[in-house]
Amino acid sequence: MSETEVTTAPRPLLLADGRPADRAWSLDPALKHLNHGSFGAVPLVAQEHQALLRAEMERSPVVWFPALPQRLAATRVELAGFLRADAGDLALVPNASAGTSVVYSALDLPPRSEIVVTDHGYGAVTMGAERLARRSGGRVRTARVPLDADEDQAYEAVTAELGDATGLVVVDQITSATARRLPVERIGAEARRRGIPVLVDGAHAPGLLEEPLAGATYDFWTGNLHKWGCAPRGTAALIARGPLRERLHPLIDSWAAADPFPDRFDQQGTVDATAYLAAPTSLSFVEHTWGWATARRYMDDLVDYGARVIGAALADPSGADCPVDVGMPVPGMRLVRLPDGLAADRIEADALRDRVARELGVEAAFTSFAGAGYMRLSAHVYNTAADYEYFAEECVPVLGTWARQSTGKRSAP
The missing domain is CATH 3.40.640.10 (Type I PLP-dependent aspartate aminotransferase-like (Major domain))
Incomplete structure (x- = not known):
């Protein structure tokens, strides 16, 4: 987490004409796009x-x-x-x-x-x-x-x-x-x-x-x-x-x-x-619409907030300390610890990414390190606090169920 934790939702960025920032992209509105860091997203212009x-x-x-x-x-x-x-x-x-x-x-x-x-x-x-x-x-x-x-x-x-x-x-x-x-x-x-x-x-x-x-x-x-x-x-x-x-x-x-x-x-x-x-x-486009300094500050505040919201929701089913403090944090990206049974290695992490997109309608990144699974949050200006609140409320309970099912299968004789 950053030194100054964001406890309130950052105000969404808007275009010059007052529309939400995501209107400048062609991203599918039927999906939640929480994984900018993997492939990026190209503005319409x-x-x-x-x-x-x-x-x-x-x-x-x-x-x-x-x-x-x-x-x-x-x-x-x-x-x-x-x-x-x-x-x-x-x-x-x-x-x-x-x-x-x-x-x-x-x-x-x-x-x-x-x-x-x-x-x-x-x-x-x-x-x-x-x-x-x-x-x-x-x-x-x-x-x-x-x-x-x-x-x-x-x-x-x-x-x-x-x-x-x-x-x-x-x-x-x-x-x-x-x-x-x-x-x-x-x-x-x-x-x-x-x-x-x-x-x-x-x-x-x-x-x-x-x-x-x-x-x-x-x-x-x-x-x-x-x-x-x-x-x-x-x-x-x-x-x-x-x-x-x-x-x-x-x-x-x-x-x-x-x-x-x-x-x-x-x-x-x-x-x-x-x-x-x-x-x-x-x-x-980013420079003239918001300025890169403003965009970076917003992205960092947003993933800080998202890590707190999703981490708190994940802590209920897993009992784990879900937000992760890495030794040298980077702006605009955060890790959240997943419950045991999810994303223990790269193959499982990729499978979880595909399943979450297919069944929950969310494009998200899941990674693993040293046998532990993580959700990697990465935001851009088109994301809003509502994206992370949705994941915490609608998707985290499903992840908890999947984790219990996975650990149950592994512990069965």
Whole structure:
């Protein structure tokens, strides 16, 4: 929870014409959308802009594609401004996982190298690290970071795994499953001191953090603009600094392969790049309608309130202390502990997500860590306190029933 707990419901944000904020999106009103953090949601103005761009592409493809690199270069300047980065360091990729794949494919680690990750890492990114380690005949070392670890404890847990054989450190800026920060600034500085390359997975950072790159020491950083930035999917940035960046190439070879980084990423055959071109529209929409500072403050207050309401409701059937205090909390996201019997691992968590959507009409995120199940709350400006109150009143009793049924089945002889 945040230092100042929100005990009253934040007032919903409105559009300039007084309508509810959700009217600017095309989200299905028959569903409750409580999981912005997984795939984001694109405002109508950006959808419409992308549709116009696609129509332009289809009207004259032979004109469109040769001119595309120049347009993408201009777009990179706009997106770099939002991230407060240098456009000359920023390449566009479909998502953060694609950014990590670009890095993994570029690195040529010494034989028997070790790659350090954490037990909070995104599964697909960790699997990519394991594949890279196998290429060098090495292995992945996993730093165990307790959920309630503070900055010092998290830093010590990761750096304790560094050694002479370490060829790469992969660390999340904001963890997906556990909705916490990791001290990437301090970890990166120590790795740099030892001459170890650092890849920061900042998938959730753009839009959620005001300055996601501030103070960070890294060789590679990748973050999604289609999550809190609400850009069309998939739009992400891969930022690289230092000599290793010239090894980076897009996953699709093109006639720009001989160009320097990041220009070579602006030309990739017949890839539909309209999501990239429409991304600044989403960012500008939020800024001009509410301002990003106001939006972030609202999202943080809202999930704080939602965690209290849902946590209190879950405490009745489970008897557990449902709201979870993580060691380094992140704005705009919270964890709520689920009753035993629910989401004990990733497979069960995904199954619960699908069942809740299918039977209860709610899009929600459920995760697991160290054998415990959690509901991960993640909000955007279109959410309201009523969304979380509905889940607490209508859905939590059902979750309690499912949990009892699950534990009953497991305890049966």
